[in-house]
Amino acid sequence: MELLAKRETLTVNEVARVLGISASTVYRSLWSGEIPSFRIRGRWLVPRQGIAALLKAGASLTSADVHEEFRNREPRQGSSTASDH
Numbered sequence: 001m002e003l004l005a006k007r008e009t010l011t012v013n014e015v016a017r018v019l020g021i022s023a024s025t026v027y028r029s030l031w032s033g034e035i036p037s038f039r040i041r042g043r044w045l046v047p048r049q050g051i052a053a054l055l056k057a058g059a060s061l062t063s064a065d066v067h068e069e070f071r072n073r074e075p076r077q078g079s080s081t082a083s084d085h
Contacts (some may be wrong), residue, residue, distance in 0.1 A: 009045040018051060 015035065016023045027044070029035040036050030 008048055009052060010042060012044050012046075015046050015051060 010018065012023050012026045012030070015024050016026045019026070026035065030046075035046060035054060037044050037046045039045070050059045
């Protein structure tokens, strides 16, 4: 683990462990731009500072902010709500 503390970038699997999410969720977040990243020879790398900023920004959100964000999202294709019936 000491090597991880010295490196400036994290791999997809390392980011998944740090954030407590699956690697596939990390990949979706990389493609969408939610997680700052870059690619070298096809390998995704995430700057450690980018994860720190992401965590800091997330920590500053209130539960009301999170609920508001979900309320304003477009429904996914194929999903239905109770009001659709």
